[in-house]
Amino acid sequence: MMQEEEFSSKAYLDMELLRFTTAGSVDDGKSTLIGRLLYDSKSIFEDQLEAVKRASIKKGNETVDLSLLTDGLRAEREQGITIDVAYRYFATPKRKFIIADTPGHVQYTRNMVTGASTANAAIILIDARNGVTEQTHRHTFIASLLMIPHIVVCVNKMDLVDYTEEAYEEIKNNFSDFAAKLAVKDVRFVPISALKGDNVVEKSKKMPWYHGGTLRYILENIHIGSDHNHIDARFPIQYVVRPQRDEFHDFRGYAGRVAGGVFRIGERVKVLPSGFTSKVKSIISHTKELKEAFPPMSVIITLEDDIDISRGDMIVKENNGPKIGQDLDIMMCWMSEKPMMLNGKYAIKHTTADARCLIKDVKYKVNVNTLEKVTDDKSIGLNEIARVSIRTTKPLFYDSYRQNRKTGAIILIDEATNTTVGAGMIV
Amino acid sequence: MEQIKKYNLNHLRELEAESIYVLREVAAQFENPALLFSGGKDSIILVHLSVKAFWPARIPFPLVHIDTGHNFEETIVFRDELTKKIGAQLIVGSVQESIDEGKAVEETGYNASRNLLQTTTLLDTIEKNKFDAAIGGGRRDEEKARAKERFFSHRDEFGQWDPKNQRPELWNIFNGKKNMGENFRVFPISNWTEMDVWQYIYMENIDIPDLYYTHVREVFKRDGVWLANAPFMTRKPSEKVERLRVRCRTIGDISCTGLTESMADSLEEIIQEIAATRITERGGRADDKRSDAAMEDRKKEGYF
Structure with a gap:
């Protein structure tokens, strides 16, 4: 708790950032859990709490409804539901956290995918009375599809199953059997009661059989240092910096955010699509010259040789390039009420590159509740996930999403409305 | 650091x-x-x-x-x-x-x-x-x-x-x-x-207006919030002008920017104050209180 522990500016400057996603409905106790994490880390202010108290009384609730803290829009308050992804912030003395709070029902798959796209960790909530359900399958599948590196399974409402180890162990085993079929690397379990506060921030006295850490402890200690790809160097060019001032007359810098690997001064690099090679002359961050750059740093790179480079090009290592191609297989989550058009054309965005593409084929659709592949239905509507083949108008420089979440992701845009209609992960 | x-x-x-x-x-x-x-x-x-x-x-x-x-x-x-x-x-x-x-x-x-x-x-x-x-x-x-x-x-x-x-x-x-x-x-x-934001200002040593640091100013209280006295502000008869040591936590239009009583005259002190504070920064903003x-x-x- 911030105000009781001595606040240290120095420690704050040296904190890490963890982004996690929570999926679930009010019934799972998701809002209560978030409310508890925020409340117990003193991230809820008096005036916010006052507003929630007033709203609770207005709605006729007897107790303060912490879930009201996470409702943003008028329609959400009126209907008592979460429609959109909401972002919440809290900090403990060890880390700063960003929560992407998403609704958990099947009709909000697109919001879950959106929240999951930037997360390092996912919290999967399971009601201890109900065990592993279709909803658990769906949330876990989405977390694995979006390659969220860490999953924390919270078996909630332990107070309603008398805090028994058996109930917890059974759920743990069922979940592990299911997760074995998916590409999830790091799964942790914690038995909690969000309502009573057991094992959320304070260690529970009711479950002496549990020897692991509290949820907050787990979130504070997950190792996130290796979540980025530090092997395959990728630098998509965002913007070319050419100052029109005398002292930097010949300066030509390539601005971008490192998407993978480590770039160092003096190393040989290759520029795509031209294929020309050069050496890294300098790596600049404002007035500082750096020796190296790694994800997710935003820097400017200059090269020894004068090469024609523009936005959408990519700097890579000479001996380690991405795949280059126009025919891609994609796991696509559809985000529009207008169904996907087979043989339809869309604008596509991939790293900093823009192109157009054609949907050539739907290979199968995934039932997000059972994970079954459906091959006889090629119509893809809102919230559906399918494996599709596309052809782009120009070659993309890509990695599989599994290898790199930055260079393996695409979005599709409807060319008539300009809205984002599809989110894709390159297979 | x-x-x-x-x-x-x-x-x-x-x-x-x-x-x-x-x-x-x-x-x-x-x-x-x-x-x-x-x-x-x-x-x-x-x-x-x-x-x-x-x-x-x-x-x-x-x-x-x-x-x-x-x-x-x-x-x-x-x-x-x-x-x-x-x-x-x-x-x-x-x-x-x-x-x-x-x-x-x-x-x-x-x-x-x-x-x-x-x-x-x-x-x-x-x-x-x-x-x-x-x-x-x-x-x-x-x-x-x-x-x-x-x-x-x-x-x-x-x-x-x-x-x-x-x-x-x-x-x-x-x-x-x-x-x-x-x-x-x-x-x-x-x-x-x-x-x-404050930690970043501190880390990067960014210049900010003096209004963010403690200073003496003519203020009056409305709905529990200190507001700056200015020629275009219409005061109710009950709203008396006082001279206090205050600072801005946010800066907006003068008519809706609440001032906090504070002695903080360095970034470190501002950061300490915010770490201990229990009211959101927009809590002092009259424009948000309308509904x-x-x-x-x-x-x-x-x-x-």
Whole structure:
């Protein structure tokens, strides 16, 4: 708790950032859990709490409804539901956290995918009375599809199953059997009661059989240092910096955010699509010259040789390039009420590159509740996930999403409305 | 004072990298963007990040100040010095002009504020200069309607925000495509909290107006909030003017900026104060207190 522990500016400057996603409905106790994490880390202010108290009384609730803290829009308050992804912030003395709070029902798959796209960790909530359900399958599948590196399974409402180890162990085993079929690397379990506060921030006295850490402890200690790809160097060019001032007359810098690997001064690099090679002359961050750059740093790179480079090009290592191609297989989550058009054309965005593409084929659709592949239905509507083949108008420089979440992701845009209609992960 | 662990950024550097990335996307995806500058700490940070994003080139967009005419004088002095220092172009949209031209009507009464009128002037300034993106310092932790805001927030030809029909925003791929007449609001520091902003100001040693530090000022209390006494402020008979040591936690139009009693005269002290504080920074903002959905409603109409 911030105000009781001595606040240290120095420690704050040296904190890490963890982004996690929570999926679930009010019934799972998701809002209560978030409310508890925020409340117990003193991230809820008096005036916010006052507003929630007033709203609770207005709605006729007897107790303060912490879930009201996470409702943003008028329609959400009126209907008592979460429609959109909401972002919440809290900090403990060890880390700063960003929560992407998403609704958990099947009709909000697109919001879950959106929240999951930037997360390092996912919290999967399971009601201890109900065990592993279709909803658990769906949330876990989405977390694995979006390659969220860490999953924390919270078996909630332990107070309603008398805090028994058996109930917890059974759920743990069922979940592990299911997760074995998916590409999830790091799964942790914690038995909690969000309502009573057991094992959320304070260690529970009711479950002496549990020897692991509290949820907050787990979130504070997950190792996130290796979540980025530090092997395959990728630098998509965002913007070319050419100052029109005398002292930097010949300066030509390539601005971008490192998407993978480590770039160092003096190393040989290759520029795509031209294929020309050069050496890294300098790596600049404002007035500082750096020796190296790694994800997710935003820097400017200059090269020894004068090469024609523009936005959408990519700097890579000479001996380690991405795949280059126009025919891609994609796991696509559809985000529009207008169904996907087979043989339809869309604008596509991939790293900093823009192109157009054609949907050539739907290979199968995934039932997000059972994970079954459906091959006889090629119509893809809102919230559906399918494996599709596309052809782009120009070659993309890509990695599989599994290898790199930055260079393996695409979005599709409807060319008539300009809205984002599809989110894709390159297979 | 700052350690970079091997291949790991601390959270302020990660937020900085994210914001710089967003600013560069704006420069790359839009023809004619502008940065909305209010003179407050969030827009000062935006300017600082912009300078870093494009250095050694100058920032490739002008600063736009929507001037209500009801400013703290220090803000204007600070604004002019900063624009001169970084060699940026400054465009001022005047609420007074909107009133004189009959496009906006001055509010009357005790709680009269030009905060709402800013929307008219802002939309006019955007239209007149044909800006296709306006960069703002909004943060998601400020207010519950802002918690659902995108980095790239699409606005229709009337500048309206449609909260129920926002574009999904995935990974770090931003979709700035639009039809003629439409534009975007862009919020590069969406993921920063008030504490992050202060810590960053401290870490980077960024100049901020003296109003943020303790000073003696004539103030009066309304609805539990200290407001600055100024010629255009109408006081009720019961509202007595006092001289107190105060500082601003946010800086906006003088008519709706609450002041906090404080002795903090250094960044370290401000940070300590914020770490211990129990009221949100917008708790002192009269413009948010009008209703539960005050911010949501204003944003729908085109407020930033």
